[in-house]
Amino acid sequence: MSDLLERLRGRGWRMTAQRRVVAEVLDGEHVHLTADEVHARAVAKLPEISRATVYNTLGELVSLGEVLEVATDKRAKRYDPNAHRPHHHLVCARCGAIRDVHPDGNPLADLPESERFGFMVSDVEVTYRGVCPNCAAA
Template sequence: MTTTEMPDLRESLRAAGLRATEQRVAVLQALSSQPHADAAGVLAAVTPTLPDTSVQAVYGILGALTDAGLVRRIEPAGSPARYELRIGDNHHHIVCSNCGAIGDVDCAVGHAPCLTPSSTSGFTITTAEVTYWGLCPDCAAGPVA
């Protein structure tokens, strides 16, 4: 899902078995404009149009959207959970170790799960989650904090 058109967002919610509430639509719109947002960032984006929205409501909506498969939750080490609309392609992430900026990285090699472990210990591998760390262009150009 990459569009912010209201009918499409509402239809996506309904197709996932969720009611298309104003708050859910607003959260999806926030994630569309702010990939890799945390709950506080989503709340800040939703509050101007829905000022009565609470942080608990945002967490509940993000959980429901994640459970329904409309949103992906990522958890880079040392960072709050982040949420994105890019789902279903087993992409990876790169995180700036200075400022925390996050970017997407397509599959490292081949098809999902992108990596072949030396041993599966009997597991059937369905996804691989890789986090690359480094400095974003802005931080690489300036002094490291």
């Protein structure tokens, strides 16, 4: 995990207590947190950290490609610390749980030139929806 801090320093990040805390929160959680959840956990380690800083830092981590933004439901964005292994998401339609999955195939290759309408397509996101074992049992 100090890998992450190393990489960030290498990219010219000024290393502040606030950024360290946000990075630690993301690195410690292997779930997908909302910005407010990140803020809540960050406050537990550094009480005076502000909401604006958490938003800024998350935004920077996203543009550096260290963290992914995921909008699976219509509520808050979630932040996915697992940016270095490409993957997609499996979402439970009942309880909202999210799992990472690694399907075969490459959906980008499945979009022919004739279906790109002049867009410069750079990325694809796949969201599988279903019912998780817990909810199916209940």
